[in-house]
Amino acid sequence: MTPAEENYLKTIYHLGKVSNQAVTTNSIAEQMDTKPSSVTDMIKKLSEKGLVHYKKYQGVSMSDQGNKIALSIVRKHRLWEVFLMEKLNFAWDEVHDVAEQLEHVQSEKLIEKLDRHLGFPRFDPHGDPIPSKSGKVLQVEKVLLSACDTGDKGIFVGVNSSSTEFLQYLDKLNLVLGDRIEILFKESFDDSLQIKAKGQKVTLSGKAAMNIYIQIDEL
Amino acid sequence: MTPAEENYLKTIYHLGKVSNQAVTTNSIAEQMDTKPSSVTDMIKKLSEKGLVHYKKYQGVSMSDQGNKIALSIVRKHRLWEVFLMEKLNFAWDEVHDVAEQLEHVQSEKLIEKLDRHLGFPRFDPHGDPIPSKSGKVLQVEKVLLSACDTGDKGIFVGVNSSSTEFLQYLDKLNLVLGDRIEILFKESFDDSLQIKAKGQKVTLSGKAAMNIYIQIDEL
DNA sequence: ATATAATTTTAGTTGTATCTAAATTCATAT
DNA sequence: ATATGAATTTAGATACAACTAAAATTATAT
Ligand SMILES: [Mn+2]
Ligand SMILES: [Mn+2]
Ligand SMILES: [Mn+2]
Ligand SMILES: [Mn+2]
Numbered sequence: 001m002t003p004a005e006e007n008y009l010k011t012i013y014h015l016g017k018v019s020n021q022a023v024t025t026n027s028i029a030e031q032m033d034t035k036p037s038s039v040t041d042m043i044k045k046l047s048e049k050g051l052v053h054y055k056k057y058q059g060v061s062m063s064d065q066g067n068k069i070a071l072s073i074v075r076k077h078r079l080w081e082v083f084l085m086e087k088l089n090f091a092w093d094e095v096h097d098v099a100e101q102l103e104h105v106q107s108e109k110l111i112e113k114l115d116r117h118l119g120f121p122r123f124d125p126h127g128d129p130i131p132s133k134s135g136k137v138l139q140v141e142k143v144l145l146s147a148c149d150t151g152d153k154g155i156f157v158g159v160n161s162s163s164t165e166f167l168q169y170l171d172k173l174n175l176v177l178g179d180r181i182e183i184l185f186k187e188s189f190d191d192s193l194q195i196k197a198k199g200q201k202v203t204l205s206g207k208a209a210m211n212i213y214i215q216i217d218e219l
Numbered sequence: 220m221t222p223a224e225e226n227y228l229k230t231i232y233h234l235g236k237v238s239n240q241a242v243t244t245n246s247i248a249e250q251m252d253t254k255p256s257s258v259t260d261m262i263k264k265l266s267e268k269g270l271v272h273y274k275k276y277q278g279v280s281m282s283d284q285g286n287k288i289a290l291s292i293v294r295k296h297r298l299w300e301v302f303l304m305e306k307l308n309f310a311w312d313e314v315h316d317v318a319e320q321l322e323h324v325q326s327e328k329l330i331e332k333l334d335r336h337l338g339f340p341r342f343d344p345h346g347d348p349i350p351s352k353s354g355k356v357l358q359v360e361k362v363l364l365s366a367c368d369t370g371d372k373g374i375f376v377g378v379n380s381s382s383t384e385f386l387q388y389l390d391k392l393n394l395v396l397g398d399r400i401e402i403l404f405k406e407s408f409d410d411s412l413q414i415k416a417k418g419q420k421v422t423l424s425g426k427a428a429m430n431i432y433i434q435i436d437e438l
Numbered sequence: 439a440t441a442t443a444a445t446t447t448t449a450g451t452t453g454t455a456t457c458t459a460a461a462t463t464c465a466t467a468t
Numbered sequence: 469a470t471a472t473g474a475a476t477t478t479a480g481a482t483a484c485a486a487c488t489a490a491a492a493t494t495a496t497a498t
Contacts, residue, residue, distance in 0.1 A: 004485060025446055038486055040447055045484095057446060057493055086331040087306075101324045107317050113307040223455065257456055259477055264454090276463055276476060335479055 003104040006073050007032065008042050009051060013062055013070035022059030068135055075131040077103040078124035079114050084158030085125045086118060092125040093167035125168075127177050127213065143216060145183070145193060146209035153182045154214035156197070161211045170212075173202055181214055222323040225292050226251065228270060230393035232281055235409035241278030256337050287354055294350040296322040297343035300427050304344045305337060309405050311344040345386075346377030346432065362435060363400070364412060365428040372401045373433035375416070380430045389431075390423055400433055 011031050015023040025043070029036045047054035051066030062070060080102040084090040090098070112133070115121075122138060123129055129138040136172050156179040159166065170176075175197055184201065185194040191206030204212070230250050234242040244262070248255045266273035270285030280287060286307055299321040303309040309317070331352070334340075341349055341357055348357040361376050375398040378385065389395075403420065404413040410425030423431070 002484080026444090034485095035487065036446065037448080037488080041485075044447095084329075088329070088336055090328075090332065094328070098324070098326050098329050101326070102321075105317070105320045105324075107320070109309075109313070110303075110307070110317055113309065117307055222452080245474090252453095253458065255476065256458080256478080260455075263477095 001069065004042070005046065005051075006069070007105060008039075008046060009062075009070045010073045010077075012046075012060060013074070014054060015065065016062055022061050023092075024059050050135075053095055057146070071131040071135045073103050075133070076105075076111055078128060078130040079111060079118065079121070081124045081126070082118050082121045082130070083114060086121075090172075091167075093162075093164040093171070096124055096162050125177075126162050132168075141215060142213040144210055145181070145195075145204065145212040145214055146191060146206060148183050148186070148188050148209075148214065148216075150183055152216060153180070154216040155179070156181050156212065157215045158213035159211055160213065166208075166211055169208070173204075174198065174200065175202070175212075220288065223261070224265065224270075225288070225323060227258075227265060228281075228285055228289045229292045229296075231265075231271060231279060232286065232293070235281055242423060243278050244356070247279075258332070264391050290350040290354040290356070292322050294352070295324075295330055297347060297349045298330060298337065298340070300343045300345070301337050301340045301349070305340075310386075310390075312381075312383040312390070314344055315381050344396075345381050359432060361432040363429055364414075364423065364431040364433055365410065365425060366402075367402050367412075367428075367433065367435075369402055369405050371433075371435060372399070373435040374398070375400050375431065376434045377432035378430055379432065385427075385430055388427070392423075393417065393419065394431075 008028070010206065011025050011028055015027055015031060020170040024036075025036045025039045029039045032039070043054055043060050043158045046052045046066065047060070051063055051069065052060045053063055054060045077099045081095040084095040084098055086093060115133075121130060131137045140157060143154075144160065148154075156175060156177055158177070159170070176215065179197045183193055184196055187193070191209065193204045193206075193209050195202050195204060227247070230247055231242050233245055234250060236436075244255045244258045247258045247262075251258070262271065262273050262279050265271045265285065266279070270288065271279045272282055273279045294302045296318045299318040300314040303314040303317055304311060329411055334352075343349055348359065350356045359376060362373075363379065375394060375396055377396070378389070398416045401415045402412055403415055406412070410428065412422050412425075412428050414423060
């Protein structure tokens with residue numbers, strides 16, 4: 001597996017997750033900042049290797065074998081993100097780009113030992129679950145703030161975008177993973193929200209609310 | 220800089236260290252397990268980039284700019300080796316191959332933070348000095364055991380080969396970096412040595428002695 | 439149903455890093 | 469001084485991963 005192949009697999013895996021149907025050539029190209037023709041070439045290669053299912057013009061989906069590899073890359077990526085934050089004191093908006101490189105280092109032993117060194121974490125710095133060695137992914141009940149209503153309460157457990165810009169914006173708002181959040185008021189005109197977190201009142205735009213996951217309190 | 224370019228620079232740097240004259244195409248090819256024609260191609264590229272000095276048929280040597288880059292790769296390699304041993308509990312014969320991959324990760328910040336995390340180590344697990352950020356390399360007075368005579372005493376401070384085979388051989392002999400070594404007797408017939416370390420008597424072949432560095436006691 | 443537009447694939451090119459085989463240059467030994 | 473062999477370079481080929489431009493297919497709109 002070359003880094004290029006791994007990156008394609010990972011992208012197809014992620015795109016397949018959200019839509020739950022065949023992933024299109026264009027969406028892969030857009031996501032990876034490359035051209036559709038390049039994507040077609042790579043898809044053919046991955047298909048010949050049995051890592052994806054592919055029918056011309058019909059999009060692509062993960063095979064079992066491809067899924068396993070994609071999950072192992074995601075696992076490595078997220079473990080490295082934890083390492084960078086917990087051990088090297090990176091900020092949560094800085095870890096992704098470095099992890100993009102570290103995830104391609106090939107060594108089973110390295111990842112096992114890293115996992116142990118970190119105390120077998122189950123979530124990365126952005127609240128995303130770390131797949132187990134065998135490929136199991138913990139699924140947490142979480143909803144976007146944009147899908148919540150006035151009065152809903154819960155815990156800030158994840159972000160939808162890991163872009164530097166958005167994460168630094170959350171830093172400015174003093175919002176941290178694990179914070180208890182209460183929705184004071186939802187403005188139907190523009191879908192903006194008034195929320196309370198750490199005793200402070202904060203206003204969030206509709207766009208911001210679409211990138212914040214909370215775990216609603218159990219009854 | 221691509222990983223390939225970095226590996227060539229590093230190899231040329233290391234080969235230039237030992238001989239102190241122009242490095243030959245064949246020696247690079249042998250070291251990198253590649254063909255001389257491939258080496259010529261890469262040398263041309265590095266030369267055009269101003270990273271090495273090169274005259275056809277006359278071998279190659281580092282430029283100041285190339286030297287700086289080579290040292291930064293060596294620095295990264297050795298810091299990662301320390302990390303793998305100190306933090307992840309790898310054995311000293313396992314760290315090199317993984318460090319070969321990690322050394323190509325591009326992030327100034329990562330290396331600075333790793334360096335701090337490790338407590339600014341000055342030597343790697345094999346006793347080799349870690350170049351400073353500015354490219355300074357600590358030079359330690361050390362001599363090969365093979366160059367010593369009966370009665371010489373000193374401290375085991377480095378190895379000449381980092382091959383798994385040799386390092387595991389030292390493990391079997393219970394010889395560890397930092398051990399005090401005394402040469403009891405040098406057999407002139409085959410250059411083998413009788414030494415004492417940790418109170419134990421050990422016999423070393425001439426070949427083994429050529430791969431062990433000690434720092435001779437000051438008077 | 440057919441024209442038009444969007445998506446996807448194909449054909450042909452480029453740059454990198456490797457290789458083999460052949461040509462060139464250099465070192466050396468008579 | 470010249471021949472021989474070793475070292476090095478050149479020429480031409482292959483694999484990978486990208487690109488542009490053009491062709492093929494599918495989706496959509498009248
Ligand atoms: Mn990430
Ligand atoms: Mn993440
Ligand atoms: Mn090493
Ligand atoms: Mn080392």
